[in-house]
Amino acid sequence: MQIIQTDVLIIGGGLAGLRVGIGAKRRGHDVIVLSLVPPKRSHSAAAQGGMQASLANCLKGEGDNEDVHFADTVRGSDWGADQDVVRMFVNTAPKAVRELAAWGVPWNRVQRGERSVIINGERVALQEKDTSHGLIDARDFGGTKKWRTSYVADGTGHSMLYTMSDQAIAQSIPVHERTEAIALIHADGRCYGAIVRNLITGELIAYVAKATCVATGGFGRIYRVSTNAVINEGIGAAIALETGSAVLGNMEAVQFHPTGIFPAGILVTEGCRGDGGLLLDRELHRFMPDYEPDKKELASRDVVSRRMEQHIAAGHAARSRFGEHLWLDIRLLGRQHIDTKLREVKEICHYFLGIDPVEELIPVRPAQHYSMGGIRTDHTGHSPTLRGLFSAGEAACWDMHGFNRLGGNSVAETVVAGMLVGEYVADYCDSADSDITISSALIRETGARQAAALRQLAERSGGEHAYTLLKEMQQTMTDNVGIFRDQERLQTAVDQLQALLVRSRHLSLRNQARGANPELVAAYRVQKMLKLAVCVAYGALQRTESRGAHYRRDFPQRNDRDWLNRTLAVWPGEEATLPTLSYEDIAIMKMELPPGWRGYGDKDYIDHPDTPRRAAEIEQLVAQLDAKDRFSVQRALLPYEHLLPGRYRGRNQRLGESGND
Amino acid sequence: MTDIIETSHRRLSFHILRYNPQDESSKPTMQTFHLEEAAGMTLFVALTEIREQQDASLNFDFVCRAGICGSCAMLVNGKPALACRTLTRDFGADITLTPLPVFKLISDLSVDTGRWMRDMSERLETWVHGSDVDPDVDRLEERMEPELAQQIYELERCIECGCCVAACGTAHMRQDFVGAVGLNKLARFRLDPRDEREDADYYELVGDESGVFGCMTLLGCEDMCPKELPLAGQIAFLRRKMAAQGMVKKVSKT
Numbered sequence: 035m036q037i038i039q040t041d042v043l044i045i046g047g048g049l050a051g052l053r054v055g056i057g058a059k060r061r062g063h064d065v066i067v068l069s070l071v072p073p074k075r076s077h078s079a080a081a082q083g084g085m086q087a088s089l090a091n092c093l094k095g096e097g098d099n100e101d102v103h104f105a106d107t108v109r110g111s112d113w114g115a116d117q118d119v120v121r122m123f124v125n126t127a128p129k130a131v132r133e134l135a136a137w138g139v140p141w142n143r144v145q146r147g148e149r150s151v152i153i154n155g156e157r158v159a160l161q162e163k164d165t166s167h168g169l170i171d172a173r174d175f176g177g178t179k180k181w182r183t184s185y186v187a188d189g190t191g192h193s194m195l196y197t198m199s200d201q202a203i204a205q206s207i208p209v210h211e212r213t214e215a216i217a218l219i220h221a222d223g224r225c226y227g228a229i230v231r232n233l234i235t236g237e238l239i240a241y242v243a244k245a246t247c248v249a250t251g252g253f254g255r256i257y258r259v260s261t262n263a264v265i266n267e268g269i270g271a272a273i274a275l276e277t278g279s280a281v282l283g284n285m286e287a288v289q290f291h292p293t294g295i296f297p298a299g300i301l302v303t304e305g306c307r308g309d310g311g312l313l314l315d316r317e318l319h320r321f322m323p324d325y326e327p328d329k330k331e332l333a334s335r336d337v338v339s340r341r342m343e344q345h346i347a348a349g350h351a352a353r354s355r356f357g358e359h360l361w362l363d364i365r366l367l368g369r370q371h372i373d374t375k376l377r378e379v380k381e382i383c384h385y386f387l388g389i390d391p392v393e394e395l396i397p398v399r400p401a402q403h404y405s406m407g408g409i410r411t412d413h414t415g416h417s418p419t420l421r422g423l424f425s426a427g428e429a430a431c432w433d434m435h436g437f438n439r440l441g442g443n444s445v446a447e448t449v450v451a452g453m454l455v456g457e458y459v460a461d462y463c464d465s466a467d468s469d470i471t472i473s474s475a476l477i478r479e480t481g482a483r484q485a486a487a488l489r490q491l492a493e494r495s496g497g498e499h500a501y502t503l504l505k506e507m508q509q510t511m512t513d514n515v516g517i518f519r520d521q522e523r524l525q526t527a528v529d530q531l532q533a534l535l536v537r538s539r540h541l542s543l544r545n546q547a548r549g550a551n552p553e554l555v556a557a558y559r560v561q562k563m564l565k566l567a568v569c570v571a572y573g574a575l576q577r578t579e580s581r582g583a584h585y586r587r588d589f590p591q592r593n594d595r596d597w598l599n600r601t602l603a604v605w606p607g608e609e610a611t612l613p614t615l616s617y618e619d620i621a622i623m624k625m626e627l628p629p630g631w632r633g634y635g636d637k638d639y640i641d642h643p644d645t646p647r648r649a650a651e652i653e654q655l656v657a658q659l660d661a662k663d664r665f666s667v668q669r670a671l672l673p674y675e676h677l678l679p680g681r682y683r684g685r686n687q688r689l690g691e692s693g694n695d
Numbered sequence: 696m697t698d699i700i701e702t703s704h705r706r707l708s709f710h711i712l713r714y715n716p717q718d719e720s721s722k723p724t725m726q727t728f729h730l731e732e733a734a735g736m737t738l739f740v741a742l743t744e745i746r747e748q749q750d751a752s753l754n755f756d757f758v759c760r761a762g763i764c765g766s767c768a769m770l771v772n773g774k775p776a777l778a779c780r781t782l783t784r785d786f787g788a789d790i791t792l793t794p795l796p797v798f799k800l801i802s803d804l805s806v807d808t809g810r811w812m813r814d815m816s817e818r819l820e821t822w823v824h825g826s827d828v829d830p831d832v833d834r835l836e837e838r839m840e841p842e843l844a845q846q847i848y849e850l851e852r853c854i855e856c857g858c859c860v861a862a863c864g865t866a867h868m869r870q871d872f873v874g875a876v877g878l879n880k881l882a883r884f885r886l887d888p889r890d891e892r893e894d895a896d897y898y899e900l901v902g903d904e905s906g907v908f909g910c911m912t913l914l915g916c917e918d919m920c921p922k923e924l925p926l927a928g929q930i931a932f933l934r935r936k937m938a939a940q941g942m943v944k945k946v947s948k949t
Contacts, residue, residue: 071758071809072808074855075758136827140848140851141844143844168839168840187845204820204828212801374845545750547715552751684832684833
């Protein structure tokens, strides 16, 4: 078996992986990126609406800063997020937008003078200031107090990914396209790289690295109806789980996006609602204000998706031959706006629905969209239990989204995590901690085990086919582990998934094609995906509360007293059919923002006894401080700057805010 | 309101080129698959169904299946198109699918556009060349006219799907031709004030027949571009600028 050595092996060529690579390379380390597809085809390209960063350039962004972004993100997470990580994130997001601006992303810019927008269904004229002219603009998104989402029409992810990918080319970072890591090489709690399959030739190659970073995105394809690309199967997270050492966090926290087009599940951006689009029912009644009088269509995604399904269950759905759905109305935005700022949406409607959204309504229904859970890491992206393994972006749970991610915070996270984890990977590679002594027997044995498993799959006859199992898994996940969950359905899912997992050990193939063999790929992937699926379903079954996107009909309250914690899943062994779960408490006494009402959704929750204690403590601290500026108050409540890499500790300059220069 | 258009349940015949260069026994052949049409069926749905139910060895590439990632370009009845957003109802009952020409064949309908595009990017240096590549990210960003940002995005919408290359007469004759995709990229950077390269620099990259002077103005690129980019106009503009640059060069040499 061929062995390739490098300092840093990055698995995944989307925004997060590429940015980690650029950071590590800039610090003088050799980097190789593995990608299932040409990197510009990664799912990052599908992010449409934008990236949150508190630049505060446009009129409706005035007064925005890191503190407001922090509070929005923590509320969005339903207090599941790690507040240190959120602080690191909100401070770095403006730097990420500005770096990308310098690298060539054509962010939409503020135009001075009158700006005609739709707010709450009404056309309103705003006056943008002269001083803002030409700076990066923002649009409104769900769950935010300010217009904070920087955007490039509705091709934001595309522009970001192309710019990032071209930067990686400029830095001569090799991307090994059409390769797939199928196992991590590890021993005694140390990761040494991966066994990688060439998807064109079928050859196995060992990549040995001081640091390995998994940035393979989410695992939406364990569901039948998902906005995710077909490559989002979570194999990176699965091979981490299969080590038995690395841990997956909060796998039950799965986001459903309110506006997947019906029935294909293709995403149309939250920017549609951010820019003023409305949700309508069969009677063309705008129903969101009935449920959410404050935020209406722009509550967080978990809340809007639940309200939509609730409204459908109450008999208000429109119907087509494919089933029940609701309508998204962007007609009021007008042709000019749609042709320039929502043109991808327009194309999607044209090609997949045969409609023009300038004139017609868009049929929508919530669809699986995002994996808040993933490889559990510390704030540096490093796995605490498998050293040398890092993770960044949607694949990781470091954990800035908790149980619900805000729209616009995910492409932001990919780049921010890439910037930060890139520095930490470089620090690690600079230090003696990253020295490796690896036995060639370990490489050979790990490779041989994978080769034997693939050979067995190819040679076994009379077994079931991968696609049969894949479909059953996707169906049970969509039916039983969706937006509304309960004991009975979750138990059904767990039972079915366990049975599927056992069956997946006896698959056989119908074709023995050499080289690119899509059936073989489907077979080894479904074995891995089933492990992720059972982590999601089992975690959801055990979590007897509702938090963020995890909603239990039988336990509808958020329960801080018993469940303010993070679920940790470990895979106990090859023959296992269930993960071993444990829980990591989220300490209220260290929070800058203790739990409360989110400002949308249900007001009903069970408090933790520490919540009033911490609130009183904060009140006292603030009173004692008598602080002149927001920074010293913040520092007293949650010091975090020391957690950031040195080069990213600076304050972000803003129009109209002094003291940041 | 809007209802999905009714489609009759036709029996479709897909004639697909089969060839796996990794397998020494494989010879290029056309294979026919029959399938019952479903409402709103795209080639993504059809090909996935054929693979799952009829021939598990069939190779093709889909990623986003929403017309934005550029993975799935192939020849549909001889014309380059994004398969994921191609509806079967727009065609007769016989549909012929072959891989994109020019690019290296991986297997069946799957071709290696990735290598080609990376080579092109390396050759044309498709990134902002400027002093600000390691910017002070704490400071306010450089301002840009809103209209200019939109104009740059117009050209940046290219998804590197390869349709323009497959539809290009020159690309079929000259392996080193950078294609409309490459020329459009340079036009995009030329427009961008953040890129400090000048026409003399661009001339070094595309001032010959493997570049802008290789274009025969057959317009296949623009006709086949799934993003409807103004490719012909951009190439014509760039050619004028490069011709002027060539004159300067010639004059300065004499």
